[in-house]
Amino acid sequence: xxxxxxxxxxxxxxxxxxxxxxxxxxxxxxxxxxxxxxxxxxxxxxxxxxxxxxxxxxxxxxxxxxxxxxxxxxxxxxxxxxxxxxxxxxxxxxxxxxxxxxxxxxxxxxxxxxxxxxxxxxxxxxxxxxxxxxxxxxxxxxxxxxxxxxxxxxxxxxxxxxxxxxxxxxxxxxxxxxxxxxxxxxxxxxxxxxxxxxxxxxxxxxxxxxxxxxxxxxxxxxxxxxxxxxxxxxxxxxxxxxxxxxxxxxxxxxxxxxxxxxxxxxxxxxxxxxxxxxxxxxxxxxxxxxxxxxxxxxxxxxxxxxxxxxxxxxxxxxxxxxxxxxxxxxxxxxxxxxxxxxxxxxxxxxxxxxxxxxxxxxxxxxxxxxxxxxxxxxxxxxxxxxxxxxxxxxxxxxxxxxxxxxxxxxxxxxxxxxxxxxxxxxxxxxxxxxxxxxxxxxxxxxxxxxxxxxxxxxxxxxxxxxxxxxxxxxxxxxxxxxxxxxxxxxxxxxxxxxxxxxxxxxxxxxxxxxxxxxxxxxxxxxxxxxxxxxxxxxxxxxxxxxxxxxxxxxxxxxxxxxxxxxxxxxxxxxxxxxxx
Numbered sequence: 001x002x003x004x005x006x007x008x009x010x011x012x013x014x015x016x017x018x019x020x021x022x023x024x025x026x027x028x029x030x031x032x033x034x035x036x037x038x039x040x041x042x043x044x045x046x047x048x049x050x051x052x053x054x055x056x057x058x059x060x061x062x063x064x065x066x067x068x069x070x071x072x073x074x075x076x077x078x079x080x081x082x083x084x085x086x087x088x089x090x091x092x093x094x095x096x097x098x099x100x101x102x103x104x105x106x107x108x109x110x111x112x113x114x115x116x117x118x119x120x121x122x123x124x125x126x127x128x129x130x131x132x133x134x135x136x137x138x139x140x141x142x143x144x145x146x147x148x149x150x151x152x153x154x155x156x157x158x159x160x161x162x163x164x165x166x167x168x169x170x171x172x173x174x175x176x177x178x179x180x181x182x183x184x185x186x187x188x189x190x191x192x193x194x195x196x197x198x199x200x201x202x203x204x205x206x207x208x209x210x211x212x213x214x215x216x217x218x219x220x221x222x223x224x225x226x227x228x229x230x231x232x233x234x235x236x237x238x239x240x241x242x243x244x245x246x247x248x249x250x251x252x253x254x255x256x257x258x259x260x261x262x263x264x265x266x267x268x269x270x271x272x273x274x275x276x277x278x279x280x281x282x283x284x285x286x287x288x289x290x291x292x293x294x295x296x297x298x299x300x301x302x303x304x305x306x307x308x309x310x311x312x313x314x315x316x317x318x319x320x321x322x323x324x325x326x327x328x329x330x331x332x333x334x335x336x337x338x339x340x341x342x343x344x345x346x347x348x349x350x351x352x353x354x355x356x357x358x359x360x361x362x363x364x365x366x367x368x369x370x371x372x373x374x375x376x377x378x379x380x381x382x383x384x385x386x387x388x389x390x391x392x393x394x395x396x397x398x399x400x401x402x403x404x405x406x407x408x409x410x411x412x413x414x415x416x417x418x419x420x421x422x423x424x425x426x427x428x429x430x431x432x433x434x435x436x437x438x439x440x441x442x443x444x445x446x447x448x449x450x451x452x453x454x455x456x457x458x459x460x461x462x463x464x465x466x467x468x469x470x471x472x473x474x475x476x477x478x479x480x481x482x483x484x485x486x487x488x489x490x491x492x493x494x495x496x497x498x499x500x501x502x503x504x505x506x507x508x509x510x511x512x513x514x515x516x517x518x519x520x521x522x523x524x525x526x527x528x529x530x531x532x533x534x535x536x537x538x539x540x541x542x543x544x545x546x547x548x549x550x551x552x553x554x555x556x557x558x559x560x561x562x563x564x565x566x567x568x569x570x571x572x573x574x575x576x577x578x579x580x
Contacts (some may be wrong), residue, residue, distance in 0.1 A: 002499070002506035003086030004545050006169070008052065010079055012072030019070075022062070024053040024188060026543055031081065031169050033195055034274055034514035034536030038493065038554035040316065040461055040481050042535065044263040045274035045514065048195035050081055050170040053188050056179055062189040063179040074174070079193040080279075081170040082132075083510050087503050090164040093121070094143075096129055096157035103129060103149045105163060110142040113165060118278065119147070123161040126153035132166075134278075167510035169539065171195065171234065171279030196233040196275045200259040203227035206355075210372050210408045210441065211248040215241025216269040219248050219467070220283055223261045231258075233281035242285050243269045247326040248467040249408040250370020250441040253357060268468040270477060272533075274514045284515040289556075294519040294531060296508045298495055304548075307493035308525040314493070316485040318452045318460040319478040324443040325469040332373040332438045335361055337410075339434040343389050344425040346400075346417040352425075357410040360442065370441030374406040377436070383415075384433040385423040391430035396423045404436060411436065447471060451478035452486055461485075484555045492520055492532045492553040499539075499547030509549040512537065517556065531556040 006029075008020045023029070033048025060066030064074055092108040105121075113119065115137045124130050133147035140146065172195040179189045208226040211219055217238040224232055245268065252261070266273045272284040336358040346352045360367035377383055379397050387393035399419035405412045413434070417423040427433045448462075449471065463481075465474060485491075499509030512518070516534045520527050532553035540548040 002501065002503045004500070004506060004510070004547060005084040005086070006541060006545055007082045007084070008079070009082070010070075010073065010077055010174075012070055012077060014071065016080075017070075019054070022054050022057075024055050027053040027188075028543065029053075029541040030539065031277075031541070032536070032538040033170070033197075033277065034534070034552070035272065035554075036536060036552075038491075038535055038552060039314070040319075040463060040485060041267060042554070043266040043270070043272050044259060045197050045536075047198040047201060048170070048172070048275060049175070050079065050172060050193040052191055054177075054191055056187040056189045059183065059187065060179075062177060062191070064177055073177075075176075077174040079170065079172050079174055080168065083167045083169050084164065085167070085503070085506060085510060088165040090122075090162040093123075093161035093163055096121075096124065096155075096161060098149065098153060098155040098157075101148050101150070102146050103157075104144065104146050107143045107145075107163065111145065111163075113137055113145055117165055118168060119145070119163045119165050121147075121161065121163050123159045124153075124157040125159040126157050128153040129157045129161070168276075168278035169510070170277055172198075196279060196281060197259065199231035200224075200227070200233075200262065201257055203231045203258045204254075205252060205256050205258050205261050206254060206410075207405075207407050208249055208252065209406075210250050210370050211245065212372070213244055213246060214248060215244055216265050216271060216285070217241040217283060219245060219265045220262060220273070222249070223258055223265070224281065227258050233275060233279060235278075235280040236283075237276075237280050238283040239271070239285035239288050241269070242271075242287050243468055243470065243473065245467040246469055247328065247370070247441055250326060250372075251368060251443065251466065252408050253368050254355075254410075264466045267463060268465045270480070272515050272535075276513050282513075282515065289515075289517075289533065292517045295516045296512060296518050298497065298518060298520045298522075300521070300523045302501065302505060303495045303497040303520070303522070305494075305496040306520065306522050306525055306527070307495070308522070308527060309488055309491050309493045312457055312459060314485070314488055314491055315457075315459045316452075316461045317455055317482070318450065318458055319481045319485075320448050320450050320460060320462040321474040321478045322446055322448045322462060322464045323469045323471060323474050324446045324464070324466065326370075326441050326443055327445070328372060328441050329439040332375050334438065334440040335435050336369070336371045336374070336438050336440060337436045339425060339432045341432070343430075343432050344434060345389065346385075346415060346423045346425070348417060348420050348422060350417050352413060352415040352417075355410060355412045356436070358436070358440070360440070368409055370409045371406060371411075371436070371438040372441060374404070374411070374436060374438035377402050377404050382433075382435050382437065383425060384427045385417070385419075386426050386428065386430075387419075387421050387423065389424045389426065389430070391426050391428045394421075395428070396421070399423065406436070406438070447474075449475045449478050451475070451482040491555045492527065492530060494550055494552050495520060496548065496550045499549050500545075506547070509539065509547050512549075512551065518551065518553070 536552035
């Protein structure tokens with residue numbers, strides 16, 4: 001039976017501490033992450049979690065409110081779970097040399113590492129060389145790999161050094177730790193750690209600019225950059241964008257979450273977005289999905305359960321793709337927002353600070369719009385102040401310090417009254433005057449494209465491409481989804497397998513990630529070499545470190561997408577059909 005060593009570590013006051021011995025091995029642990037569901041709109045992961053139980057001994061060691069708790073143990077404590085395949089020994093390193101920030105490792109014997117694998121390096125006298133590193137192997141000899149180091153450690157490294165491959169199963173933060181009360185009871189703490197998708201689900205995106213002619217990876221970068229640094233994923237791996245979005249983020253109102261925005265971007269380009277087990281935020285473009293090949297083959301012999309849907313809930317045979325081409329005003333003269341109603345008053349020495357939203361001048365009550373090239377407020381044109389609420393008093397406009405910080409669909413006023421009397425934001429006639437001018441951005445021309453002819457039972461789905469306004473792409477997108485979802489013949493809902501059966505299967509259980517392609521042939525269900533995309537991965541770590549792995553799968557298209565100049569993907573009518 002293949003053997004795996006699971007290590008649970010917490011980043012507390014003392015740094016990363018191995019708390020594996022405090023994990024209750026008699027209680028199953030579980031790791032779950034990736035994209036829920038396998039339908040057309042299921043393209044962005046939900047919160048992933050690691051659930052486990054700690055022995056609360058000495059009493060209170062893992063009770064967050066206890067005076068004797070482990071220093072630094074709290075909500076938000078970073079967590080990581082690593083697994084070491086029993087076949088991956090700590091192998092001897094011959095030399096480590098450094099050039100700049102790149103450490104080059106030559107092993108005593110050839111290694112079996114792949115580009116992007118993780119290794120733990122220990123034993124170097126120079127501490128910078130020791131630690132957990134993601135390696136590069138591209139273009140290097142079979143006994144060599146590279147990784148990035150901090151600082152300027154001496155080169156070559158000294159000491160007796162070893163390197164050992166490992167697999168991340170989870171990176172996240174403690175969300176909840178619930179102790180069992182009572183000294184006479186079992187003294188356990190039930191802990192849940194959430195991955196970075198939790199932060200993206202809770203972080204508002206508001207202070208972000210309109211994006212013009214940007215690809216989807218640029219948009220995702222902008223969305224992630226717009227949330228607090230502490231809530232951003234620890235690393236990013238974004239495929240190069242396939243599409244150029246003419247206008248984006250012009251429709252972001254208050255309270256829009258980063259995850260929602262990422263979902264809109266991924267839907268607009270038929271990409272996948274999720275957080276990998278090592279905490280890296282990953283965006284997979286549709287080109288990567290189209291050119292991918294199976295990473296592992298499952299059969300009736302190596303999987304313990306297969307769910308192959310046959311009900312109509314998973315069928316969509318009328319696909320509607322809606323685009324909303326944005327129009328932008330030619331000049332920055334549109335009034336995007338204007339104060340109305342009772343005059344705004346600012347006491348002497350006081351500050352008016354307020355966030356506002358841009359509204360369509362033809363429908364200010366309901367329609368949010370974007371704004372571009374926002375004009376710096378001009379005294380007398382965009383704002384005025386008077387000592388009398390009805391005008392007719394002293395002109396205090398020059399006594400104001402006026403700042404407007406514009407965002408994609410709104411902004412924030414900061415106005416300081418430096419006068420010794422109350423200032424009313426009105427003109428000399430008593431008419432309220434505080435406004436924002438710029439180029440308005442509108443969605444006024446929606447278009448819908450359809451694919452599929454239905455059947456005895458029509459199962460429609462409508463998908464809104466918020467930022468992709470290419471009509472040819474929308475039609476191809478609809479055709480592609482129709483090919484995926486109009487039939488259940490190639491759909492796999494979930495497959496389960498035991499990781500400890502043999503070394504190859506254990507490595508699959510540890511290495512497969514969302515976005516990977518697998519294929520399945522299962523005799524009783526009639527599935528024959530069907531390709532599917534991993535959406536979600538759930539691993540149950542049973543007592544004795546037995547691994548049960550469940551993969552939630554999305555159907556791959558029954559044909560290959562056309563890619564110019566790529567063999568087996570460009571012979572029209574033979575190996576492929578025109579995709580998108």
